[in-house]
Amino acid sequence: MKNKIKIARVSMDLTQQQLADKVGVTRQTISLIEKGKYNPSLKLCLQICYTVNKTLDELFWLEREEWRNGKN
Amino acid sequence: MKNKIKIARVSMDLTQQQLADKVGVTRQTISLIEKGKYNPSLKLCLQICYTVNKTLDELFWLEREEWRNGKN
DNA sequence: ATATAATGTAATATATATGTTACATTTATG
DNA sequence: CATAAATGTAACATATATATTACATTATAT
Numbered sequence: 526m527k528n529k530i531k532i533a534r535v536s537m538d539l540t541q542q543q544l545a546d547k548v549g550v551t552r553q554t555i556s557l558i559e560k561g562k563y564n565p566s567l568k569l570c571l572q573i574c575y576t577v578n579k580t581l582d583e584l585f586w587l588e589r590e591e592w593r594n595g596k597n
Numbered sequence: 598m599k600n601k602i603k604i605a606r607v608s609m610d611l612t613q614q615q616l617a618d619k620v621g622v623t624r625q626t627i628s629l630i631e632k633g634k635y636n637p638s639l640k641l642c643l644q645i646c647y648t649v650n651k652t653l654d655e656l657f658w659l660e661r662e663e664w665r666n667g668k669n
Numbered sequence: 670a671t672a673t674a675a676t677g678t679a680a681t682a683t684a685t686a687t688g689t690t691a692c693a694t695t696t697a698t699g
Numbered sequence: 700c701a702t703a704a705a706t707g708t709a710a711c712a713t714a715t716a717t718a719t720t721a722c723a724t725t726a727t728a729t
Contacts, residue, residue, distance in 0.1 A: 526639065526640065540704085540705065540706090541705075541706065542704095542705080542706095550687075550688090551687065551688055551689080552705095552706085553687080553688080553689090553707090553708080554686080554687055554688080556706065556707065556708080557686095557687090557707090557708085559706095560707080560708095562708095563686070563687085564638045564639055564640045564685085564686075565638070565639050565686080565687095566636045566637070566638055566639070566686070566687095566715090566716080567598060567636055567637050567638070567639065567642055567657055568598065568636045569686090569687090570639055570642075571657075571658075571659060571664060575661050575664070580653075580654050580658060581652075581653035581654050581657060581658055582652050582653050582654045585639055585643075585653060586643075586652060586653055587643060589647050592643060592647070612674085612675065612676090613675070613676065614674095614675080614676095622717075622718090623717065623718055623719080624675095624676085625677090625678080625717080625718080625719085626716080626717055626718080628676065628677065628678080629677090629678085629716095629717090631676095632677080632678095634678095635716070635717085636715080636716075637716080637717095638685090638686080638716070638717090641716090641717090
């Protein structure tokens with residue numbers, strides 16, 4: 526589950542911990558999502574978007590192709 | 598968790614069951630998501646997007662405001 | 670008006686996201 | 700180099716998404 530959270534996060538000058546706190550989740554959860562090892566809930570995706578000022582498409586969109594190539 | 602799945606689905610002439618099948622999920626899951634009673638996973642959101650030819654933002658985006666007004 | 674398909678929804682079971690704790694590794698900073 | 704901060708990751712616990720089964724209600728068609 527690839528995504529662009531890390532780029533958005535560091536460009537906001539946030540640490541995983543800080544993002545986690547703002548979003549109300551654990552640092553580990555952020556870490557695993559950034560690493561593409563988690564399949565986050567829509568709710569969490571939205572909260573991350575709000576915190577780093579991005580939209581769902583900007584952070585999480587994947588074309589069918591890249592989708593199928595990933596592990597899922 | 599409001600969304601625009603139903604509109605997209607019927608405009609594709611799909612029943613909940615058909616969408617569910619295409620997406621590999623249960624009809625009940627689709628029903629509950631449409632009704633805003635579920636917090637679907639990103640993976641499922643993407644699969645729905647692909648099936649109804651919409652993007653994440655088109656189907657699932659919510660501004661912070663509407664967000665806070667919802668139950669969550 | 671009656672049958673049939675589509676949808677809402679509840680109860681219980683299962684799978685999986687997330688929390689907690691803990692430690693290892695990497696990256697920054699003195 | 701040394702120390703601290705940031706990040707990766709594992710084991711187990713808990714919360715919650717989704718499946719399953721089943722039935723009720725609403726829409727559609729005959």
